[in-house]
Amino acid sequence: MSAITEKIHELKKKRNAVILAHNYQRGDVQDIADFTGDSLGLSRQAAKTKADIIVFCGVHFMAETASILCPDKMVLLPDEHAGCPMANMITLRELRIKKKEHPNARVVCYVNSTAAIKAESDICCTSSNAMKIVSSIPRDQEILFIPDKSLGGYVSSRLNRPMILWEGYCPTHHRILAEYIIKLKSEYPGAKVVVHPECTPDVIALADHVASTTGIARYCKETDAGEFIIGTETGILHRLRKENPEKKFYAITQLADCSNMKLISLEKVLWSLEDLVYQIKVPDDIASKARVAIQKMLDLSE
Ligand code: CIZ
Ligand code: SF4
DSSP states (O other), rough: OHHHHHHHHHHHHHHEEEEEEETTTTTHHHHOOOOEEEEEHHHHHHHHHOEEEEEEESSSSHHHHHHOOOTEEEOSSOOOOOOOTTGGOOOOHHHHHHHHHSTTOEEESSSOOHHHHHHHHHHHEEEHHHHHHHSSSSSTTTTEESBBBHHHHHHHHHHHHOOOOSSOOOOGGGGGGGGHHHHHHHOTTEEEEETTTTOOHHTTTTSSSEEHHHHHHHHHHHHHOOOEEEOOOTEEEHEEEEEEHTTTEESSSSSSSOTTGOOOOHHHHHHHHHTTTOBBBOOOOHHHHHHHOOOOOOOOOO
């Protein structure tokens, strides 16, 4: 064990803390975590834990979700600048204007959004349950899907259901291009193409399987194929290789690297535990409204 890893373990015990790491984190950060997973899975771990402190290795909206689900715990984000450009593509003011234009629309909000935006929405969804959540709303009910036009467009076409889509997107997933897949497929014709629904429609059209990071990990474990071409943030390859040492994984492009996710390092995790920074606390009035939208999703997806 390296000196820094040892120090993190010691301090974690002393402070009664738990370390959660998103599937897109650096490999060494995933390796020191108590749990790795997607944002919702991690928030559920947070809600269950007996620890007093949660160190959330991910981006700001994920730490906020943990804080909303466990208001009595201290939630730490090791780098306060780890934000999500997609979550920042919608503001409260813009959302309120859009809601006025579509007063009858139900607002379905992807979990990649700020607490204030969730608080202004009817129900949340993740990339694992988006189809189920949208299907739970009567077909004649208008839906405004925010903020990801790619996930929204994917759900809309799969369910053959028109929705008003917000013009947000993930810059990292949009760097994954169809032409890279075609080239890789010619090199590895037996490989399965697995992509995240935050990708563009032409990329999704080339995939054998479209899923959230949890779904991608499950598919790669359970499918017989020995080679996979992966279209999501490159951090997940660490987990896929660790869980399936006998299989081969190829990233569609190394450009699918989220610089915000990669802001978290082992050093920052240690400083976070030493100095109890940066504390993420959603104000009670916003948290209680956002919790309603998250709870509606949890009730439907259990
Ligand atoms: O919900 C998450 O954690 C994200 C952003 C992606 C995924 O599919 O896990
Ligand atoms: Fe946001 Fe995309 Fe980075 Fe995820 S990968 S945190 S959606 S910018």
